[in-house]
Amino acid sequence: MLPVLAAPAWMLAVVFVPLAAALLCFLLPRRAVILGLVAAVLTAAVTFALTLEVAAAGTAHTLLGGWAAPLGILWRADGLSAALLAMTALVGVTVSLYAAAYFRDDAHARVFFWPLWLLLWTALNALYLSADLFNLYVTLELLGFAAVSLTALGGGAAALTGAIRYLLVSVLGSLSYLLGVALLYHSCGSVDIGLVAACIPDAPRPASQVAAAAMMAGLILKTALFPFHFWLPPAHGSAPAPVSAVLSALVVKASFYLLLRLWLDVLGGGGRWAAELLGLLGVAAVLWGSVLALRQERLKLLIAYSTVAQIGYLFLALPLAVAGGAAAWTGALYLALAHGLAKAAMFLSAGNLLRFGGHDRIAELDSAVHRLPLTLTAFALAGVSIMGLPPSGGFIGKWLLLKAAFAQGRFGLVVVILLGGVLAAAYVFKVVGHAFTPAARERRLRTVPPGMEWSALLLAAAAIVLGLTLPLISPLLQVGAAPAAMATAFAAWSAA
Amino acid sequence: MTQAVFWALIGMALVVLGLYALIVHAHLLRKVLALNIMSSGVFLVFIGLARRTPDADAPMAADPVPQAMVLTGIVVAVAATGLALALIVRLRALTGRTTLGDDMGD
């Protein structure tokens, strides 16, 4: 009895605990910090419980309102959802600890950070659980508004401009997605992922294809794939450090997850031409993002452009995965998880350096290593994962992609994957190198609370450890994965 | 052409019209208007195509699910508009600008 009840109860808690906490934080602003911290720990705990449950007992379902599809909305937690939920929980609880210290002296930001951040967390969890295309639209909007409001919390003109551009792009992306949902609903008479997937091969031809294209286009815009990345660096670069960490590590992953979910579970995992096109954009993103990251003079913008490049890797995997199957999908997912952890660690480290020196100009980071050894260690470890050096999570992801690329004889992609790693090494060492140079002159420096240093280090260490846990995570990702037979059906459909 | 297809086509035209204005106009209030018109277009596609029921003239035969979804969409749109306008007003108070300007970053 208990195991049967367990998964739906955890699913309920995963969405409702952060939601209830967000309302409480809004009602009781003076207690927001302690409420937020308790809620973060609780949310992480129930999320890990759900993840373990999914790993042990397989895909979990909940019928919301007790109604089955097509009338009702379903929650569905399979391995892919569980892995991203767990990553979100780990980053979320660490960023919460960090934010408690970061916003200590800023009463305004403190009061509004907690409800907004907990609502963002609610939106992420709701998005990863939902198996309903229209409900996913609502979670996307929730996620977008929370992210925009948090970006604006930076307060200055740059943060406001970044937030407004982000809002316009986010709403445009959601509308494009919604247009696709409207066409799919009228093609299939349902918005349930399972039912739509079953109907897609027989759906009216141009309608379902245009629907898929509109949804993909909206999600690509939200994921900031080159050349739609223009909005990302200004927003991620001007937000407060814990917000930047959440935006880069978690928010762009959510739209990528949804894109992957559509590709695999709704469209059946085929689509050769679309995959090649997106792969090409991914290649451009890796090169363009890395080169621009190298040219930045400010640390947070460097890290933001690095996100543009790393998103490129996720899309570069698509043609390999469509042609070669499981290993490349696992590689892309591994890169997404590793990037989430490592990029959060990098932005938190940048926040420490910014707090310490009062600026984030890379050329003036001299001697930071002596004062903030933990922060610099965190940045370097995160850098190891971003570069893709063993034994990090980033290494496993790239290694799986390289293996697939070699097996398929795609040597051009091999070169790009390796070149992206070399460029990443160059921009990571640019930062670390400046931090090691002795200080030219003493400046007025502020202390950094130890909690902020340790949070960054914890996430960076997690990005490394992720590389050693492939035997644990690979089976989790396979839980509830779409059967490969669907792929051939889709291939026949899309070729016509 | 049926009534359903007719209104869905008008909806698509509104989507494209809004998208054009969103890209071309610099004033942020105009971009907000453009997004609102785009979303009206999407709603029109949603509701228009719901009129494809076999006995379309019976009012109760209308599919209620797209209507409920569009109601949700209308509320989301007004929330987005409210948030966007607050940000724009604040930007104007802070910098005197009502456009995004070209200074990305910094």
Place this chain on the structure above:
Amino acid sequence: MSAQRATPRHGGGGVQAPAGAARPVPADTALPRAARVLLALVLLAVFGGLALAVLALAQPAPGLAAAVAGRIDDSGVSHPVTAVLLNFRGYDTLLELVVLVLALVGTWSVGRARGCAGNAPGPLLRQLPRLLAPLMVLVAGYLLWAGAHAPGGAFQAGSLLGGVGILLCLSGQPLPGWAQALVLRLAVVLGVAVFAALGAAAALLPGGAPLDWPPAQAKTLILTIELAAMLSIGVVLAALFAGGRP
């Protein structure tokens, strides 16, 4: 700093046409004429694709009308749209209320309200709420009650209440002292709180699921939620109009 200038603008595929157009560009557009023409052509092609998709859907399709009609007796209300909004797809509606609260929290985080009256309101604006407000509250109450069996419901009623709030705001009426801090915040979250609490409680019933209303109590539960939601929607919309935190 100059490196980021090279990033292309939205949608237009990064096309930068030469600014050689003879006419001066109107002040409100950022793009030169040639780029606008090109963009219009691209979007015309997009429209063509979208139109083809619509034309492929010409044949009749029943949608979910029959499915809703088949289960409406268990939903607690007899109006199909209300049944979908508050029972079959109630979770969407819960999240939608969260979106409203979120938009308000975001707006409050941006700045303070400056009062919506602006210039001193004229006599008409001062008198208007006294005449209109009671009427609008009455109509809102009717719409809420009617929603169970006819068009109407929490959203239409709530936006009318929001209209009352906007009128009061415009007439320069100051917010009563009790409504400023906790009570206002309570009113903002009331809809979500009631909806979520009842929805979670439903999962605790034997054999229950989140937001699963037992048919016997469904009507009462739905009306309770709608009442709370209406108040919250009204307060949030009026507060959005005020434009910032009090």
Place this chain on the structure above:
Amino acid sequence: MAGLSLLDWALDGVLALLLLWLAWRTLSTPALFRAVVLFIAFGLVLALVWARLYAVDVALAEMAIGAGVTGALLLAALARLEPPIGRGRAADDGEGDGT
């Protein structure tokens, strides 16, 4: 859909043309105030269209929220963006409300 008479089609056609024209003018008219007023008119015509499509709930919501509240929000924002010259508002505009 054989039930649609010529009169129905004429009505739909007029509404559609009006809708498109209002949308176009909203997005192209130079004065922002005019644009907002046109947008409100657009919302009201759209409410008529919803009623034509038997979506009465949506028609009510469009009138109340789409045209009404959104229009009010836009007008309020416009007043805050472009304070009338020569009135007392200009003074408190530059101050910016400290957060």
